[in-house]
Amino acid sequence: MTAKVIAFINYKGGVAKTTTTYHVGCSLAQHFGKKVLLVDIDPQTNLTFLCSSIEDWEQFKKKTGTIATMYRRFLEKKSLDTKRFIWRQPVGAGLKRRIPNLDLIPCDIDLIGEDLGGAAVAGSFPALELLRSQSREYLREHSFLQKALNEVDDNYDYILIDCPPNLYLMTQNALVVSQWYVVTAIPDHLSTIGLNILQRKVRTIGEHLQSAQTFAGKSGLGVASIGGIVFVRVRLGGSRITIVHQNTMQAVRAEQGANKCFTARTTELIGYGEAAEYSLPVWMTQTPNAAAAAKKHEYEDVAKEFLQRFP
């Protein structure tokens, strides 16, 4: 596999997974000249809507299809033909200066039904009497994204997957195809208490895969390793980080190990929401709040550290 594949996960919602996937991807392509493929596997379709207007997406969906279409083809054992589903350079399509080298596999709400199907929930596993046959099916269900992305990974430096806020089948697929997973976390009590649970669950998914491979007589599938924790939406009081957030970040660094946590972080800024409204990264959005957010270069810093961690 040529491209480095990284999944952005956290089963908690509202922790800027999509904003981070999007801005890191845009920055890697625009500021660092990398070829990037964004993959939206969250049926909320937010990454897709950050990349394009709803109507452009509807046109693409009608004409080409989305990852939900690909998954249906996978279930029907048809060829995936991933290249066909790649939306070339969607960001800034309405502008004269679109982001080069940044492509997208869009999502749609239809994936939600598919995502819950089969042995989807982390922690469940086929009953013993059906192990051999179900193990093969279990492995097949978990290899959808691997099969899909293997067809195109030679064309990219990085493939970034935006996962839904759960650990169901699609997220498990993302963990199988990725070398690393990155967790985004708001440095407050509720957002960080799940960090250990999340890592334990990922290990469990890996163990289930291993067991299924043993029963099915196959090998080669594993789950991603943790690539880092990015603190997002850090709250500032004036120019300084609030004490609660500072203390939480210190505690997480002490518990998880300083190396596991990104040094770069993003803060809670209105500009990110404002830019999202126009399907552009903050540095391309010419509104007062977005311009103020862009001046801080927060996501460029995260992208820079991302490159150091995954060179």
Add this chain to the structure above:
Amino acid sequence: MPTKKRDASLFDAQKFAGSLAGLLDALPSEANRKETVSQLQQLIEFLGNLKSRLECIPTQQDALAARAAVDRLSALFSEAKSNPALGIAVGIKATPSSRKAPTITTEEIEHSKLAIARFESLPIDEIRVALERMPTRNLQAVASALGIRTTQRTGRDSLVHQVATKITNTRGYRSLRDGADEH
């Protein structure tokens, strides 16, 4: 015992005289004494200086107070940049505020609402084309009517994108909400 005691006293007196002679020999000359006093005076001055300098070294508490003061000063200068009155008061030339959007009249906004109503029925590409043909002032009025916050630096290209995205996304969200997206 008494005789022995007397002998010892005599012996002590002699020793004392000898020691005294040695001590007198060891006394400094007038020049030496002046030099020593002078050096002592220099040492006192040096220690006095050292004491003053030590008192001037800031402590951690002083540093915290200084940092807070710098933060407050920085905030004041930032504010002064966009507030002409404050800028004059603190002696900073106020730069034009990036937040100041062009003033659009009520009449222009009402006129823009009609244009927006016409756009509602157009596909996104046609909206973009129509917006690109508009004079900048009208484009700014349409943006204002849609509640889009712009700055004087917002270029035409961005304005067209923002207006087109706003109109079509509003329409798109409505369509998603109403389930018109079923297929």
